[in-house]
Amino acid sequence: MNHLRDLFxxxxxxxxxxxxxxxxxxxxxxxxxxxxxxxxxxxxxxxxARQARARQSWGGLEGRFPNRTQWLEGDGFRTEAFESxxxxxxxxxxxxxxxxxxxxxxxxxxxxxxEGMAEARERRIFITPPVGEWVLAVGPGLPDPGDDVDECFxxxxxxxRKLGLVQYFSHNRALGHHAWARLDAGEVLRAYAWAGHxxxxxxxxxxxxxxxxxxCLEYLESHPSDWSDAPDPSLQNIERLPMLAQxxxxxxxxxxxxxxxxxxxxxxxxx
Numbered sequence: 168m169n170h171l172r173d174l175f176x177x178x179x180x181x182x183x184x185x186x187x188x189x190x191x192x193x194x195x196x197x198x199x200x201x202x203x204x205x206x207x208x209x210x211x212x213x214x215x216a217r218q219a220r221a222r223q224s225w226g227g228l229e230g231r232f233p234n235r236t237q238w239l240e241g242d243g244f245r246t247e248a249f250e251s252x253x254x255x256x257x258x259x260x261x262x263x264x265x266x267x268x269x270x271x272x273x274x275x276x277x278x279x280x281x282e283g284m285a286e287a288r289e290r291r292i293f294i295t296p297p298v299g300e301w302v303l304a305v306g307p308g309l310p311d312p313g314d315d316v317d318e319c320f321x322x323x324x325x326x327x328r329k330l331g332l333v334q335y336f337s338h339n340r341a342l343g344h345h346a347w348a349r350l351d352a353g354e355v356l357r358a359y360a361w362a363g364h365x366x367x368x369x370x371x372x373x374x375x376x377x378x379x380x381x382x383c384l385e386y387l388e389s390h391p392s393d394w395s396d397a398p399d400p401s402l403q404n405i406e407r408l409p410m411l412a413q414x415x416x417x418x419x420x421x422x423x424x425x426x427x428x429x430x431x432x433x434x435x436x437x438x
Contacts, residue, residue, distance in 0.1 A: 272435030296430025313362030328353035343401035
């Protein structure tokens, strides 16, 4: 009898020990689940705070584009819309806001590529998200050296003093007018502009210009009057301008969907 009693007591102790271990496992699982929930909650709070800081860093511009929905509900942005801008500036920076402030754009609004390109007309300028180490400012509202070379010079030198390396490109295929410039720390490294005559020729031709065979004249020098035996050098320069932009910084026509689907830029009015 004593033997049977000891056997029952041993079995009961084992069952109680197993139950205790099972309870410990359940407690451990509950604690792990609690820690997981707390970690997910902390991650959500961090992401929310990060988004709020991002909105604040943009100066509260988010939500000021009243027609944004109609752009997003359309057919999307087609790359050909950005193939041939007539005038643009490339600034070596990763901060579109710095370009917006340096250009003193009024009524700045955060926008997508599609919105920015659609709004870049007359006096409105689209400042792109960073493309590599460059930010582009695009729009016909940028000064044309053929209209006022001094205005173009002063805008570029002021922008370069504030932001460093700045490049400018412009062309008008109908008239054959074209221009390019490269400045750093407010100093003109190279500039050339043709508007029926040379309006700006400063600094030695760059290796990229020489390698592409860009045709640059001196002040008061004229193109030959007879084009029968040679192609028009103005049209040649316009054709090669995107390649010059590519060698110096960015050719807008070479951008693809990878760039258009990432980041947001700013659209505003130039003063």
